[in-house]
Amino acid sequence: MSTERNxxxxxVRAALAPLxxxxxxxxxxxxLIQLRAAQPPGDTWAQFFQRxxxxxxxxxxxxxxxxxxxxxGGWRRGYCDPAxxxxxxxxxxxxxxxxxxxxxARVDDYDFGITAAVGAxxxxxxLILSDRGTSSRLAALAPWVHVAVVRPDQIHSDLSAALAxxxxxxxxxxxxxxxxxxxxxxxxxxxxxxxGVQAALLLG
Amino acid sequence: xxxxxxxxxxxxxxxxxxxxxATCLCDAFYDDVAKATVEVLEHAGVTVDFPEGQTCCGQxxxxxxxxxxxxxxxxxxxxxxxxxxxVLVPSGSCAAMLRHGALLEFEHExxxxxxxxxxxKTWELADYLVNGLGLTRWPGRFEGKVAFHRNCxxxxxxxxxxxxxxxxxxxxxxxxxxxxAEQCCGFGGTFxxxxxxxxxxxxxxxxxxxxxxxxxxxxxxxxxxxxHMGGLAEKDGQPVQIRHLAQILRDALVxxxxxx
Amino acid sequence: xxxxxxxRFAADLPPDKRAxxxxxxxxxxxxRTKLLFDHFADPNHLRATAGEIKQHVIENLDTYLxxxxxxxxxxxxxxxxxxxxxxxxxxxxxxxxxxxxxxMVKAKTMVSEEIGLAEYLGKHGIEALETDxxxxxxxxxxxxxxxxxxxxxxxxxxxxxxxxxxxGLGDYNxxxxxxxxxxxxxxxxxxxxxxxxLTGANFVSVESGRIVLVTNEGNSRFSLAAPKVHIALVGIxxxxxxxxxxxxxxxxxxxxxxxxxxxVYTEFIxxxxxxxxxxxxxxxxxxxxxxxRTEVLASECREILRCIRCGAxxxxxxxxxxASGHAYRSVYPGPVGAVLSPLLxxxxxxxxxxxxxxxxxxxxxxxxCPVNIPIPDLLLRLRARGKAEGAPRAAVASPxxxxxxxxxxxxxxxxxxxxxxxxxxxxxxxxxxxxxxxxWEEKRTLPAWQGGxxxxxxxxxxxx
Ligand code: SF4
Numbered sequence: 021m022s023t024e025r026n027x028x029x030x031x032v033r034a035a036l037a038p039l040x041x042x043x044x045x046x047x048x049x050x051x052l053i054q055l056r057a058a059q060p061p062g063d064t065w066a067q068f069f070q071r072x073x074x075x076x077x078x079x080x081x082x083x084x085x086x087x088x089x090x091x092x093g094g095w096r097r098g099y100c101d102p103a104x105x106x107x108x109x110x111x112x113x114x115x116x117x118x119x120x121x122x123x124x125a126r127v128d129d130y131d132f133g134i135t136a137a138v139g140a141x142x143x144x145x146x147l148i149l150s151d152r153g154t155s156s157r158l159a160a161l162a163p164w165v166h167v168a169v170v171r172p173d174q175i176h177s178d179l180s181a182a183l184a185x186x187x188x189x190x191x192x193x194x195x196x197x198x199x200x201x202x203x204x205x206x207x208x209x210x211x212x213x214x215x216g217v218q219a220a221l222l223l224g
Numbered sequence: 225x226x227x228x229x230x231x232x233x234x235x236x237x238x239x240x241x242x243x244x245x246a247t248c249l250c251d252a253f254y255d256d257v258a259k260a261t262v263e264v265l266e267h268a269g270v271t272v273d274f275p276e277g278q279t280c281c282g283q284x285x286x287x288x289x290x291x292x293x294x295x296x297x298x299x300x301x302x303x304x305x306x307x308x309x310x311v312l313v314p315s316g317s318c319a320a321m322l323r324h325g326a327l328l329e330f331e332h333e334x335x336x337x338x339x340x341x342x343x344x345k346t347w348e349l350a351d352y353l354v355n356g357l358g359l360t361r362w363p364g365r366f367e368g369k370v371a372f373h374r375n376c377x378x379x380x381x382x383x384x385x386x387x388x389x390x391x392x393x394x395x396x397x398x399x400x401x402x403x404x405a406e407q408c409c410g411f412g413g414t415f416x417x418x419x420x421x422x423x424x425x426x427x428x429x430x431x432x433x434x435x436x437x438x439x440x441x442x443x444x445x446x447x448x449x450x451x452h453m454g455g456l457a458e459k460d461g462q463p464v465q466i467r468h469l470a471q472i473l474r475d476a477l478v479x480x481x482x483x484x
Numbered sequence: 485x486x487x488x489x490x491x492r493f494a495a496d497l498p499p500d501k502r503a504x505x506x507x508x509x510x511x512x513x514x515x516r517t518k519l520l521f522d523h524f525a526d527p528n529h530l531r532a533t534a535g536e537i538k539q540h541v542i543e544n545l546d547t548y549l550x551x552x553x554x555x556x557x558x559x560x561x562x563x564x565x566x567x568x569x570x571x572x573x574x575x576x577x578x579x580x581x582x583x584x585x586x587x588m589v590k591a592k593t594m595v596s597e598e599i600g601l602a603e604y605l606g607k608h609g610i611e612a613l614e615t616d617x618x619x620x621x622x623x624x625x626x627x628x629x630x631x632x633x634x635x636x637x638x639x640x641x642x643x644x645x646x647x648x649x650x651x652g653l654g655d656y657n658x659x660x661x662x663x664x665x666x667x668x669x670x671x672x673x674x675x676x677x678x679x680x681x682l683t684g685a686n687f688v689s690v691e692s693g694r695i696v697l698v699t700n701e702g703n704s705r706f707s708l709a710a711p712k713v714h715i716a717l718v719g720i721x722x723x724x725x726x727x728x729x730x731x732x733x734x735x736x737x738x739x740x741x742x743x744x745x746x747x748v749y750t751e752f753i754x755x756x757x758x759x760x761x762x763x764x765x766x767x768x769x770x771x772x773x774x775x776x777r778t779e780v781l782a783s784e785c786r787e788i789l790r791c792i793r794c795g796a797x798x799x800x801x802x803x804x805x806x807a808s809g810h811a812y813r814s815v816y817p818g819p820v821g822a823v824l825s826p827l828l829x830x831x832x833x834x835x836x837x838x839x840x841x842x843x844x845x846x847x848x849x850x851x852x853c854p855v856n857i858p859i860p861d862l863l864l865r866l867r868a869r870g871k872a873e874g875a876p877r878a879a880v881a882s883p884x885x886x887x888x889x890x891x892x893x894x895x896x897x898x899x900x901x902x903x904x905x906x907x908x909x910x911x912x913x914x915x916x917x918x919x920x921x922x923x924w925e926e927k928r929t930l931p932a933w934q935g936g937x938x939x940x941x942x943x944x945x946x947x948x
Contacts, residue, residue, distance in 0.1 A: 194746070207660045212700075421492075
């Protein structure tokens with residue numbers, strides 16, 4: 021154990037020793053963070069897509085819609101998680117160039133990346149990515165378009181539920197819309213370092 | 225200081241009686257505000273005592289960081305306002321000083337209990353009328369548009385809602401909302417002289433918002449804010465009519481022939 | 485009468501800068517308030533609870549720090565401890581040297597600003613590149629951030645366009661979209677070439693050892709996707725007891741900071757990359773930084789350690805809106821900075837003892853603070869400290885109170901002074917003997933002196 025560690029901890033103990041009592045951890049109920057306009061349970065996916073659109077996410081309901089989006093944007097070169105490709109391949113016309121390994125040396129060559137999400141949060145329109153569930157961190161981040169493929173049984177109603185169900189995984193990312201900044205004069209610009217188009221494809 | 229934590233008040237007791245703390249500003253500049261306070265209280269059936277030995281709540285030195293000097297004044301105030309009779313002050317900031325500030329500077333002093341006792345029996349005027357005496361409306365009549373400045377020391381206290389409730393209940397009176405109401409007027413005690421640029425810029429911003437809604441009167445529960453804003457406006461050559469809440473309440477009575 | 489440094493800074497601020505700081509802080513503040521009150525039945529109860537959670541944490545750091553250390557180690561992270569800024573910098577450098585690393589990409593972290601990391605590494609031949617757009621612009625301009633959430637709130641697009649042109653990032657173009665696109669293009673190759681990604685931590689869950697990072701741009705994700713080593717600099721106060729408590733804090737942070745329901749990226753990091761994942765760090769280091777925090781913990785201002793760096797107090801603060809961030813001469817500006825900066829300064833406290841005075845004590849900061857820090861009380865405590873220590877900067881333009889206290893504790897003298905004050909009504913301003921009154925009269929008129937009148941009226945009323 022380093023001496024600095026012990027020095028810091030000793031100072032922490034000395035600082036706290038004179039306190040007559042320590043502040044207790046407050047009891048708080050889930051209702052405290054319940055949104056006023058909470059949706060009745062049931063149609064969580066409808067709520068998700070509504071919130072997702074509100075944060076400028078692009079909702080997709082089928083492989084055909086996905087291909088239409090990519091064609092419309094002129095995004096023809098991309099990456100797809102090898103585990104997802106068999107289910108999607110049929111939708112892609114020959115003009116598309118889709119790879120199932122992401123070559124970081126050619127990072128600028130990928131217009132889109134298709135990877136798996138491990139969940140979604142209805143209340144906030146959030147997609148949940150995990151390290152074990154994502155075939156390549158870079159493929160989910162570097163291309164202009166990211167498509168997260170999510171399954172119908174993977175929805176959480178709100179943040180509390182999603183926090184209670186955090187998977188055992190070293191890198192969980194909640195994604196709520198495209199990458200953005202308002203650093204320059206407070207003007208909103210999307211697609212800073214991450215995707216400028218964040219899509220969610222509900223499959224299965 | 226916004227009153228972040230305040231001790232619960234002592235019960236008022238059956239007799240309607242208060243010790244008036246007129247505040248140093250009314251003592252020196254605004255005698256009519258203190259008079260109006262007395263008249264308003266008496267109209268509400270309250271007997272008003274005026275301890276002659278009173279000076280100031282101790283806030284100037286407290287805010288300035290000179291706590292030993294401030295404690296000297298607070299000790300004097302504790303002595304002057306002895307006993308169980310509630311202390312009533314027509315100023316949100318003096319009330320906050322006695323209800324909260326003084327407790328901070330006496331945290332490590334042996335006579336903290338005496339200061340706590342004063343804190344627990346001190347009331348700001350509107351809070352006393354509404355939450356102490358249970359008034360829900362104010363009688364009389366007052367024609368005019370009023371801009372109500374939310375004095376910062378009423379943040380987090382019952383005084384703001386109480387003041388608005390009283391004003392809005394007066395026949396003929398309209399309270400006009402204005403922009404950025406949550407912002408400070410820039411007075412801030414010694415801040416007004418140590419930071420003259422900031423203080424006056426803040427005041428001008430506030431005045432711009434107020435002038436934009438063209439009120440007949442600018443009203444507040446604190447003469448310090450009003451002295452600052454009124455003084456700035458007059459220096460600009462565009463004076464505004466300033467009134468303390470107590471003056472409006474008193475005038476509402478006078479206007480319908482009540483002998484206050 | 486001389487005036488305070490911050491007052492002079494504000495007076496000298498170019499009007500266009502003041503206007504842009506004012507407009508954007510006001511807009512963010514108003515959006516934040518609307519969102520909180522639209523979304524929650526009782527946002528003030530929510531703030532109070534968040535404050536209690538954080539107060540509990542800081543008062544139990546002696547218990548929690550060893551637990552989280554063990555948890556992090558079990559998750560596969562290496563834990564380091566740094567008592568001072570120098571030692572924190574040296575620890576980071578040591579980690580890099582051990583790997584033969586020479587290039588770092590940095591996500592936005594206030595602790596790294598506080599310890600001067602980028603400069604330190606630069607001196608040791610290491611490129612430490614800021615990746616947050618605002619911080620990147622600050623870095624190429626050799627400037628300082630002026631806001632803890634919006635580092636370049638003091639710059640306009642034309643200045644930024646000129647900087648990009650100067651740095652060879654394209655011809656002059658002040659379109660914010662183009663500026664952003666150019667930074668994107670330039671920085672992504674920097675990420676890929678970097679050996680180390682450095683982040684801070686918004687929260688660390690003691691229960692799970694997860695480090696929580698929130699960003700909008702995605703730069704911290706990139707810093708954890710391309711490089712092989714992740715270093716997280718974490719102030720020792722950043723802990724949260726349980727994952728569940730993050731629900732309270734995350735809900736408040738995004739709304740308070742940027743008026744969003746949730747920040748775009750919320751990352752939960754608990755170790756190096758998973759086996760089989762091609763990208764991401766092989767090593768994760770967590771550096772717990774003290775750098776004066778234990779001293780703050782020992783002081784009567786320890787509540788400031790609850791701070792989650794949302795910037796809401798800056799946005800609502802009338803002084804910050806007029807003076808902007810550089811006026812505070814320190815890494816943390818605004819109300820939080822006026823408390824935290826002098827405290828973290830340690831022995832240099834007197835240098836910054838004027839900061840707590842730059843406040844009208846209006847309490848707007850406490851009213852918005854998501855962890856309900858009683859900032860005005862803390863400012864007052866620091867004023868008392870500045871006065872007790874005789875810090876000259878605190879005393880500038882501050883009227884002395886000794887004579888006043890003497891007067892105000894002697895009723896006979898007080899009454900005499902009330903009557904004597906009538907003199908003010910006849911003295912021309914320039915002869916007024918009290919500097920504070922002269923200063924008052926420079927900006928405002930003084931009402932007529934009525935000293936003693938009320939008392940006389942009261943006496944007569946009692947007689948009748
Ligand atoms: S003091 Fe409160 S309002 Fe200010 S930055 Fe910290 S958490 Fe936010």
